[in-house]
Amino acid sequence: MAETIYLLGEGGGIHAMDLPLPEPIQERLTKGMLRRVNKDGSPYTEKPAGPALGTPPGPGEQPPGLPTAEPAKNAPKAEWVGWAVVQGADAEQADGMTKADLIETYGTPSS
Incomplete structure (x- = not known):
């Protein structure tokens, strides 16, 4: 039996998937365009499965599902869009950028 999750769409609707x-x-x-929520629309927090998950995110912290570390330079563009969203970018604007622009703007400069 498949696990069902709930996603908050761009229009504010909650969708079971x-x-x-x-x-x-x-x-x-x-990319951060959709957000995982509870069935009632409240923010979703992962159940602790071990010490790596820690406590649920507080105000100003990123929601579950988005990257917690900068993606590799060869990672898919979607991961870079998600990273840009974590860094404060608008999801749709970040999606409109090229991967190279995302890396240049939100990546750590190469030495």
Whole structure:
């Protein structure tokens, strides 16, 4: 039996989705265009599965599902869009940028 999660869409609707997510939906979640929520629309927090998860995010911290570290230079563009969103970019504007522009703007400069 598939696990069901709830996603908050761009228009504010809450949508039940079975895992694994379809590739286009997963890409939009990775980019930060969709956000995982509880069934009632409240912010989703992962259940602690070990010491790596820690406590739920507080105010000003990123929601679950977005990258916690800068992606590799050869990572897919969707991961770089998600990283840009974590850094404060608008998801749609970041998605409109090229991967090279995302890396230049939000990546750590190469030495």
